[in-house]
Amino acid sequence: MADNDAPHLCIEKTTGNKTLPLSNLRPSRSGSGPPSLAVLHSTFWNPGTSIRVKFMSGGTPRVRQRVQYYAQQWEQYANIDFRFVADDDPDADIRISFEKDGSWSYLGTECWTIPKDEATMNYGWFDDNTSEQEFSRTTIHEFGHALGCVHEHQSPKALIDWDREAVYAAFVSPDGWSREDVDRNIFNRYTAAEVEESLFDINSIMMYFFPGRLVKSRVGSPVNYVLSVTDKAMITTIYPFQTHNSGAWSTLSDRLWYPPVALNARQIDFDPPYPSPPRVVVGLTSVDMYYGTNLRVKAYADNIAESKFRVHIDSWANTELYSGDATWVEAEDADADYQTGTFDTQGLHPWNQPQQKNSARIKFKNGYQDTPNVVVWLSGFDMAKGHNWRIAVSADGIDKDGFTIHLDSWADTVLYAAQASWIAYAKGKDGVASGADDTRNYRPWYPAQEKNGRKVDFKAGMYNRVPKVFAALNYFDFDSARNMRIKVSTPQVTADGFTWHGDTWGDSLCYGVGVSWIAFG
Numbered sequence: 001m002a003d004n005d006a007p008h009l010c011i012e013k014t015t016g017n018k019t020l021p022l023s024n025l026r027p028s029r030s031g032s033g034p035p036s037l038a039v040l041h042s043t044f045w046n047p048g049t050s051i052r053v054k055f056m057s058g059g060t061p062r063v064r065q066r067v068q069y070y071a072q073q074w075e076q077y078a079n080i081d082f083r084f085v086a087d088d089d090p091d092a093d094i095r096i097s098f099e100k101d102g103s104w105s106y107l108g109t110e111c112w113t114i115p116k117d118e119a120t121m122n123y124g125w126f127d128d129n130t131s132e133q134e135f136s137r138t139t140i141h142e143f144g145h146a147l148g149c150v151h152e153h154q155s156p157k158a159l160i161d162w163d164r165e166a167v168y169a170a171f172v173s174p175d176g177w178s179r180e181d182v183d184r185n186i187f188n189r190y191t192a193a194e195v196e197e198s199l200f201d202i203n204s205i206m207m208y209f210f211p212g213r214l215v216k217s218r219v220g221s222p223v224n225y226v227l228s229v230t231d232k233a234m235i236t237t238i239y240p241f242q243t244h245n246s247g248a249w250s251t252l253s254d255r256l257w258y259p260p261v262a263l264n265a266r267q268i269d270f271d272p273p274y275p276s277p278p279r280v281v282v283g284l285t286s287v288d289m290y291y292g293t294n295l296r297v298k299a300y301a302d303n304i305a306e307s308k309f310r311v312h313i314d315s316w317a318n319t320e321l322y323s324g325d326a327t328w329v330e331a332e333d334a335d336a337d338y339q340t341g342t343f344d345t346q347g348l349h350p351w352n353q354p355q356q357k358n359s360a361r362i363k364f365k366n367g368y369q370d371t372p373n374v375v376v377w378l379s380g381f382d383m384a385k386g387h388n389w390r391i392a393v394s395a396d397g398i399d400k401d402g403f404t405i406h407l408d409s410w411a412d413t414v415l416y417a418a419q420a421s422w423i424a425y426a427k428g429k430d431g432v433a434s435g436a437d438d439t440r441n442y443r444p445w446y447p448a449q450e451k452n453g454r455k456v457d458f459k460a461g462m463y464n465r466v467p468k469v470f471a472a473l474n475y476f477d478f479d480s481a482r483n484m485r486i487k488v489s490t491p492q493v494t495a496d497g498f499t500w501h502g503d504t505w506g507d508s509l510c511y512g513v514g515v516s517w518i519a520f521g
């Protein structure tokens with residue numbers, strides 16, 4: 001095939017003989033979507049696996065860097081860690097060469113059957129002049145094979161009206177493919193015996209480019225450079241994350257801090273969508289409020305659907321809310337490992353009968369086999385002006401069936417109401433860690449300090465890549481003679497730990513602040 005009308009093709013390598021394996025199945029997927037992306041069941045890695053990848057030889061520093069960069073694009077949508085190790089590492093799963101003909105890869109875990117001194121993936125045409133588009137197109141495609149994805153044109157649902165003689169003419173050559181090779185690589189399709197309803201996705205990164213002259217309709221396929229929407233959705237169902245996703249929102253991303261606005265909301269799109277509406281656990285991470293009125297704020301999620309939800313940070317009455325930030329963790333509805341909920345002191349007493357100590361026993365919908373871990377976040381509060389603002393949320397008495405939540409104030413604070421959200425998960429769950437820390441653990445409340453926080457270490461060996469950390473308020477103590485300004489964050493996370501910050505600004509007086517955090521790696 002002439003180079004001027006086709007990008008280079010990839011040969012899908014499989015071990016075994018020259019016939020396609022019959023075990024090809026698309027994973028079944030109950031629920032709504034009809035995703036495509038054909039994948040070979042028998043070659044899947046376990047979700048969460050660290051796949052060790054090395055370069056055998058060849059490839060300039062730039063070429064190697066671009067291959068690593070595009071390979072890791074899959075990690076946003078697949079719970080897989082492509083760990084690039086040293087060239088002389090003896091235990092690499094995927095071994096990349098640049099010195100053989102063509103670009104190809106074995107499928108998924110088939111690389112385990114290849115002798116350790118042989119390549120399992122090859123890039124035949126990369127050099128320092130290769131374009132970003134070509135690095136993207138070919139690398140994401142080959143690493144798709146490495147995750148077990150087969151060519152889209154060979155998926156059971158591919159209905160391509162090949163002009164067979166034109167295809168043979170294009171691909172058969174004396175020192176290249178035979179007609180049998182063309183049959184195997186182009187015309188043969190995987191069997192569909194146990195395949196769920198699914199669609200052929202011409203935009204898949206696993207779709208071969210072919211020009212119009214090779215099909216009777218004379219309409220060719222597009223050149224696909226990036227993961228398609230269905231590629232992302234499908235690979236996420238094959239390699240699911242512990243929790244699907246999470247995020248953060250600040251009213252400052254939508255408006256200036258002044259003038260204050262009571263009702264603030266933003267629609268958040270899920271990418272990719274969920275098969276059914278997920279649960280969304282929301283915590284407050286920042287507020288900036290006027291000291292001259294009562295402090296009233298509440299962060300929450302509503303209108304949760306498969307593809308989107310609304311996050312709100314609201315105040316009411318005469319409260320002046322300059323800004324607010326919230327973070328959230330999403331949990332698939334069907335994922336029973338994570339139980340979540342909210343607690344509102346107004347279930348104990350009406351707001352106009354303020355009470356400093358509020359606690360309740362929370363029962364899990366389904367009991368755990370062992371005592372789980374519980375993370376609690378402050379999501380809202382309603383406190384009188386003129387008395388310092390003090391609140392703490394915590395969980396204790398955790399057992400297999402539930403825990404006791406506390407939403408407390410102290411000294412002369414008038415606490416009308418408060419809300420918290422919580423997440424419980426089985427102890428020892430792979431890749432999940434959590435904890436809580438606050439300034440009371442390392443400094444006295446007086447004098448007030450503008451910058452607060454300290455380093456938290458993960459348990460040694462817990463992570464070999466940087467996890468996602470979500471932290472929200474669990475405690476604060478502020479002077480009510482100044483505006484209430486607080487922001488908690490974890491700007492620098494490494495595989496070993498992170499530093500949480502609880503900072504104030506302007507003339508605010510922060511006597512104390514704390515966070516609860518959960519990490520997913």
Ligand SMILES: [Zn+2]
Binds near residue numbers: 010011012142145
């Ligand atoms: Zn390929």
